[in-house]
Amino acid sequence: MPESNILPSGKPRIDSLELRGITKRFPGVLANDHVNFDVKAGEVHALLGENGAGKSTLMKTVYGLYHPDEGEILLNGKPVHISSPTDSINLGIGMIHQHFMLVPSLTVAENVALGLPSSRGPLTDLDAVSKRILELADIYGLRIDPSAYVWQLSVGQQQRIEIIKALYRGAALLILDEPTAVLTPQEVDELFVIMRQMTKDGHALIFISHKLHEVVEICQRVSVLRDGRMIGTRPTSETTKQDLANWMVGREVGFTPDRGNVQRGEVRLKLENVQCGSDRGTPGLRGVSLDIHSGEILGIAGVSGNGQRELADAVTGLRKITGGKVTLENADITNLPPAEITERMLSYIPEERMRDGMIKDFTVAENMILREHHKEPYSRYGFLNLKNISSNADMLIKKFHVKTPSQETLAKNLSGGNIQKIVLAREISRSPRVIIAAQPTRGLDIGATEYVREQLLEQRKQGTAIILISEDLDEILALSDRIAVIYEGSVMDIVPRSEATPQRLGLLMAGVHPE
Amino acid sequence: MKKFLQSEWMSRLIDALLPVFATLAALIIGAVMLLFLGVNPIVAYKALWDGAFGSGNAFAETLVKATPLLLVGLGICISFRGDVINIGGEGQMIIGGILATWIGLTFTGLPGWLAITLALLAGFLGGAIWGGIPGYLKAYFNVNEILSTVMMNAIAVQIMNFMMRGPMLDPIQAAKASKIPQTARLIEAFRLARWSPTRLHLGVLIAVILAILVYILLWRTTLGYRIRAVGMNPLASRYAGIKVPRYIVMSLLLSGAFAGLAGAIQVYGVNYRMITDGSASGFTGNAGFNGIVAALFGQLHPLWSIPASILFGALLVGANQMQRVVQVPSALITALNGLVVVFVVSSEFLRRRRQRQRLAHAKMDDAPPDKTSQPAEASA
Structure with a gap:
């Protein structure tokens, strides 16, 4: 670290920021319970925790958006009072919001x-x-x-x-609130280069995340929050991913779910030489052929933007297919309207769940019936049956462990993990024949991720045919029976689970055919 | 905990009263303007109050003025919730009025109840067509509905002028040199029942019943669910298998239908004929626009739109009285109405901000996980 107290940007360095005994209460909720935390110049300090652990509250306190009920903030050893973001900016604290x-x-x-x-x-x-x-x-x-x-x-x-x-x-001090949640793997690498440069120059960084491998890669120290309490702070070199995961969740976490033994059945969904355009007008799919069987998860691996989105859209009827044929249980569904395809019990868990999977100004109960609202028992002769809608919501909230104050709560007031649970509950509870799951665990914390994966495996057990589109190779490898690698709109190869290694898939994803 | 509930309760009460405070604030500024004009504001406001609520007859007039506002406002509740902006209330009222009048002047042999029913249906239908056209253009050709509904207003005015001067011109006027552009009067059997000696007519009751029906439509029917879903998120609606364009047409069509009905009720309850001064407001009294304000004031909720429409009706009626009593320029009355609108709309923003702040505090993101709903127990 440079000797001078001045950063290359010409601003004074923040040698240390310390939070002592920060307590923040909201009506009925203790968001931060006597939390201690500190960060020093030249380090990246990770703040880990599940959704709802109190990370955001703590950081909003530092940034002046919240005022702690108890505790103090020390900057370079001196107590400071931060009453607004303007104060924190003047003190040299910056925040990169998600x-x-x-x-x-x-x-x-x-x-x-x-x-x-x-x-x-x-x-x-x-x-x-x-x-x-x-x-x-x-x-x-x-x-x-x-x-x-x-x-x-x-x-x-x-x-x-x-x-x-x-x-x-x-x-001089930057708080990065889940900065990698929206980035592609390449962009994450670029961000890390920038972060390393900044710490070398004497900046202090706080990195909020729940992606363990990133924390281990970029951070010098890591602190774990759970239920508003600080569980502990350790140098990353002295911890493992498994330790951190257990700390965060408060119990042993299984990274590789039990897949069980499932007999693969008949072909449910068949794509034959399917072609379609992309949003940019270039070819999106260049002749994709796939068979998805009952009781099977077919993973679609690939770097983002190689046709995954187009594949999901083409099958669900949201994008015009310009060539080839899609067959769902022996019925031709090529270019049928989405309404008719969904009637054939094809469920879709869209990648952009807030935009495509959810009406955020609808209540939880209303969102739960988005697909089936026009059918009995939710509707009869054009009238909604509020009683059945409500009992359906209660049942799904309980079954899928959705954390919500009530079924009348607007969806926009729930966390990402709980919103995904609503989408999942809605799409799974209609007993679909085929599920298309696009990035189903992106942005979810460990507990929710584990849960979503278990549910997909449960569906597989029931004989549903599942297409799993994911950029997370670990996820693909953990769940899929077969893995199709997609590159520039074509399927490079379909690899059985037993033969799939990250190396082999990585090469295929880069468009290299190992001969 | 008890204290918290109390403060939450207080906070909601303040929210509910915000529009009232806003109205008072607007009246205080109005009082300052009155003082500058050398008028005693207390006398002026007393006249306004008396004009709107001072007697049975005054209140009846307020309700009569409120009726078209409420009917147009009900349509606005539907279309705005479908995320379609209907500025075409004026034109839809006119077309509804023309069709309804035509029924009444043509089928004079029918029994009264049947003629009135047919006429109101014709008004409903006329408005639906006049709203449905821009709806169709928006849904299938992506034509901006604000532009097209305003254009449809202009077309409707010219159709009205043509009809009143030509095919539908009152035969009595046709025989005279004056040729005032108006239709013949409806026969007495075809007029909506009145609570004499006031002008309070059956249309008021119809509007209130319809407000309840619109509430049911929006929150208790599949159609309403779809209109709201498409209005809030057309993408997610499409993904869920809702035919989005169809419901865009539907929300504008229904919105227009209620305005058309407002036009028909103006003819059958108040004027008993159509008359034009060459502009839309000559027939509608600007209800096609003021109904939007009333609906917004009622937070786009059909039931809240009832008191909102009465308030605006009262302002319209009371302001006339105030003008007569204290002899202020009519521009001041317009300004006063405008002030109320601005203050009330601003208070709505304030209310939303307070709501957001409350929500931010209660947001689940910062709530510690509920022990009873951990996935752990499911897998255990």
């Missing part, structure tokens, strides 16, 4: 300048801002064009703008 706070129709420079006084009074000083952005980009290795419009940029690039925004405002 959902970006950017205006898509403005340029990078305009977004960075947004909310800051201009050096030229009422006139904008975008040239000066751009110059400074380029300086910072140079120091920290953040490639970015200040004149690009935000809507043109990828998610990874948008995150870089958020980092630049924080640095521009003089952040």
Whole structure:
């Protein structure tokens, strides 16, 4: 770490930030219970915990969005009072939120300048801002064009703008709230390069995540929160992923679920040479042929953007198939409207569950019947049967362990894991013949992930044919009976579970055919 | 815990009263304006109150004015919940009025109840067509419904002017040189029952019953479920197998139908004929627009739209009285109405923010896991 107290960005360093005995109560909830936490210049300190463990509350306290009921915050050993984000920014604390706070129709420079006084009074000083952005980009290795419009940029690039925004405002300590949740594996690697550079330069970073392998890779120390209490802090070198998982969940966690012995049955879903376009107008699928049997999970592995989305859309009827044929239980469903395909008991767990799987202003109970609302027992002669809808919701909430204050709660007020449980409950409870599950555990914490996987395996046991689309190779390997690797819209190969290794799949995913 | 419940209760009470505070605030600013004009605001507001609620007849007038606002507002509740902005209430009222009038003037041999029923249905249908066209254009050709409904208003006005001056011109006027553009009067048997000596007519009751039916439609029927689903998230609705375009058409069609019915009821309950001054407001009294405000004031809820419409009806009627008594320019009355709208709409934002803050605090993300619902127990 450099000797000087000044960071390359020209701002003073934060040597240490310490939280002592932070307690935060919400009505009926103890979100943080006498939590101690500290971070030092030059380190990445991971804050681990399940959804609802109190991570966000703690960090919002540091950032001035919440005020602790008890406890104190010490900056460089001196107590400070942070009553608003403005205070924390002035102290050199920055936060990268999980959902970006950017205006898509403005340029990078305009977004960075947004909310800051201009050096030229009422006139904008975008040239000066751009110059400074380029300086910072140079120091920290953040490639970015200040004149690009935000809507043109990828998610990874948008995150870089958020980092630049924080640095521009003089952040010496950065809180990264689940920064990798929205990134592709390549973008994650790029982010880690940036993070390493920042710690080398003397920044202090707090990394919130529940992805254990990332924590082990990038962090020097790790703290685990559970039920609002600090379970402990350790150097990452002295822990294992298994330890951390057990700490987080509070019990032994199984990474490889029991698959049991299931007899594969008849072909339920058949794709023959299916072709379709993509959103960008380029070919999305270039002739895909697959058979999915009853009692089988067919994993679709591949780097994101190689046709996974198009595959799911084509089968569910949401995208026009330009060639080939899709057969569901011997019936041709090629290009049928989605409403008719869903009637044939094809269930879909979409990748973007908040956007495609859920109506966030509907209650939990209303969301639970989204697919079956027009059928008995939920509807009769065009009238909803509120009693049956309500008892259905109660039953599913209980069966799928959805954490919600009530079935009348709006879906948008639930956490991601619980929203996924609602989608899962709805799609599974209708006893589907085929399930298409796209990234079913993305963004979920360990407990919820384990649960979703168990449920998919349970469906397999019942004889459902399942397509599992996932970018997480561990997940594919843990669940699939056969694995199809997709690359640029074509299936490179279909590998039986017994022959699948990460190396072999990795090569196929890169488009290399090992001969 | 008890304290917490009390504060939660207080907080909700304040929310419920916010529109009342907002109305009071608007009236206070109005009072300042009145003072500048050298008018005693207490006298003025007393006139306003008396005009709207001071007597049985005054209150009846308020209800008569509130009726078209409520009917248009019911349609707005449907379309806005379907995420379709219907600005075409004026045109839909006109077409509904024309069709209903035509029934009454053509089939004079029918029994009264049948003629009225047919006429109201015709009004409903006329509005449905006039709303359904922009709905169809939006659903299948992605034509912006704000533009198309406004255009449909202009077309409806010209159709009305043509009909009143040509095919539907009152034969008495046709014989005279004045040729006032209006239709003949409906025969007495075809008029909605009145609570004489006031002008309070059966349409008021019809509107209130329909408010209850719209509530049932939105929250108790499959159609309402779909309209709301499509309005809130068309993508998820499509994924779930709902035919999205069909329900976009449906929400505009129904919205127009209620405005059309408002037009028919204006003819059969109040005017007994159609008359045009060349503009839409001559027939509608701007109810096609004011109904939107009333519905928004009622938080797009059909039942809350009832008191909201009465409040706006009262302001319209009371303001006339105030103008007569204290002799203020009519522009001031318009300004006062506008102030109430602005304040009430702003208070709605305030209410939502308070709600969000409460929700943020109760958000499940920060709640510790509930021990009884751990997946652990399922797998154990």
